[in-house]
Amino acid sequence: MTPLMNERAPAADATLALLWERIRRQGDMPGFTRAINAILASMRGEDEREFSMTQTVLSDPVLTQKVLRLANSGMYSAFGQRINTVSKAVLVLGTEAIGHLALGLKLIEELAKSTPDSAHAHVEMEKAVLAGMVAQQVAASAATRDPEEAVVCSILHSLGRMMVTFYMPERWARMREIAGAGCEDNAAQAVLGLPLEALGRATAEHWGLPRNLVAGMRTLEPGERAEGFGHDDWLAALGTMSTRCANSLWNDDEAGATQVAELAQAFAPMLGVEPERMLVAIAKAKREVQADLTIAPLAKPQETQARVEQVARKREAGNRILMSGAADMRDAGVAVNPGQMMSMALETIFQGLSFTRAFAFLRNRREGKYLARMGFGSAARALMPNLSFDDAYGADVFHAALTSDRVIFIENARDEKFAAKLPGWWRGTLSEARCFVVIPLCLNGQPVGFIYGDWDDTFPSISLSQTEFSLLNDLRSLVVRAIERRTQSELAAAGKA
Numbered sequence: 001m002t003p004l005m006n007e008r009a010p011a012a013d014a015t016l017a018l019l020w021e022r023i024r025r026q027g028d029m030p031g032f033t034r035a036i037n038a039i040l041a042s043m044r045g046e047d048e049r050e051f052s053m054t055q056t057v058l059s060d061p062v063l064t065q066k067v068l069r070l071a072n073s074g075m076y077s078a079f080g081q082r083i084n085t086v087s088k089a090v091l092v093l094g095t096e097a098i099g100h101l102a103l104g105l106k107l108i109e110e111l112a113k114s115t116p117d118s119a120h121a122h123v124e125m126e127k128a129v130l131a132g133m134v135a136q137q138v139a140a141s142a143a144t145r146d147p148e149e150a151v152v153c154s155i156l157h158s159l160g161r162m163m164v165t166f167y168m169p170e171r172w173a174r175m176r177e178i179a180g181a182g183c184e185d186n187a188a189q190a191v192l193g194l195p196l197e198a199l200g201r202a203t204a205e206h207w208g209l210p211r212n213l214v215a216g217m218r219t220l221e222p223g224e225r226a227e228g229f230g231h232d233d234w235l236a237a238l239g240t241m242s243t244r245c246a247n248s249l250w251n252d253d254e255a256g257a258t259q260v261a262e263l264a265q266a267f268a269p270m271l272g273v274e275p276e277r278m279l280v281a282i283a284k285a286k287r288e289v290q291a292d293l294t295i296a297p298l299a300k301p302q303e304t305q306a307r308v309e310q311v312a313r314k315r316e317a318g319n320r321i322l323m324s325g326a327a328d329m330r331d332a333g334v335a336v337n338p339g340q341m342m343s344m345a346l347e348t349i350f351q352g353l354s355f356t357r358a359f360a361f362l363r364n365r366r367e368g369k370y371l372a373r374m375g376f377g378s379a380a381r382a383l384m385p386n387l388s389f390d391d392a393y394g395a396d397v398f399h400a401a402l403t404s405d406r407v408i409f410i411e412n413a414r415d416e417k418f419a420a421k422l423p424g425w426w427r428g429t430l431s432e433a434r435c436f437v438v439i440p441l442c443l444n445g446q447p448v449g450f451i452y453g454d455w456d457d458t459f460p461s462i463s464l465s466q467t468e469f470s471l472l473n474d475l476r477s478l479v480v481r482a483i484e485r486r487t488q489s490e491l492a493a494a495g496k497a
Helices: 003-007 010-026 033-044 049-058 061-071 086-093 095-113 119-141 147-156 159-167 169-179 184-192 196-207 211-215 231-249 254-271 275-292 301-335 338-352 380-386 397-404 416-421 424-429 466-496
Strands: 357-364 369-377 388-390 408-410 435-443 446-455
Touching (some): 049 061, 119 231, 147 211, 159 169, 159 196, 169 184, 184 196, 231 254, 254 275, 301 466, 380 424, 397 408
């Protein structure tokens, strides 16, 4: 029994005993405790920790995909460190980082998809997801901090509220009656025998969560950094700010926006992030989390569902365009030259993926440059004269794609930490893009050109599926084969001469 348990009043112990009994009867809330235990066991294991963590992540296909996606994002990985396996992710980022990352993803995934009977529980769970995303973006703005740890700690900040609304709805209703417009903590003390924060911390200890996460599950009021302000204090301050931000953002109204601005101003000195930068991070979190929320006014549920269905239909139709375009290119075969094949591929990809703009670049070895030769979409013709760059290797996303001969999808070209990987010619001409794709064309290991396509803010948030990656690879292989046939024909003609 911990000292905290000894100090609790009998009413608090009775509440916790009832909570553990209801968890045992009803099952884990909502199903993530087993995942938490497996991840924590992997983080604590003395021997073969890396293998254990890899095995734990790989046991969940969705978690595997998300870990790899995050490990390769601009937030966590530098170019040249392409991570294709969970094993490499663990080696590069470390067991602790992957553990926190996996734990945060699992919490968000389970909370976001859960459909509790209580509307109050659903609200608290969605607010916790929103708080986690705010914490991630703010922590990413503070270069010295770990976003994955901040996500977990900020979600857990609301754990007490989630546990009561999910497992003890009758006590939550009684608390609301007593609290009215007054203090919630006083009502919790009267009904539960302990504050909601203490109940959340007791649950985290009951689950065996890491000490630093439990230590961060406390309210820390805004103010200047006091002497001895450490990492646990920083996590607690971020969790407090993120949880309050989630409440303010929930209704997506003017009053909430004012409260968010006040929170950013108040917590900036403690968190070490400028208020303006914090507001940018919060706005980004608000945009990114809307798709994960279902009942928050912020998510505009009916509009969101209609938009999701519309995008899904558009993506299905687009995939059919990609498949039929590839079929047309195969049918054309040797009857068309490489330029015509490139034109067919570019048009197919432009229409199939609903790009805002798409361009085909070819390498001119004599000039030592890549030059845009054809384009479709918004202002494509006017932009083309400025779309050229040296073929000498540079540490940017385009040369990385051409060197690796792999299709690269950039989900957020505006991420500040990704800015260094974007070349000057792109920033000067195509920076309206929110996300883009680079499809390299390589012959015998040597780049001969590439296809580029992007989306601006008018297109909903997108993530390419494996089907789409596969179709893009089919299309580029058809173009490369046409170039290879032309090269072989020219070599044969030269040999005869």
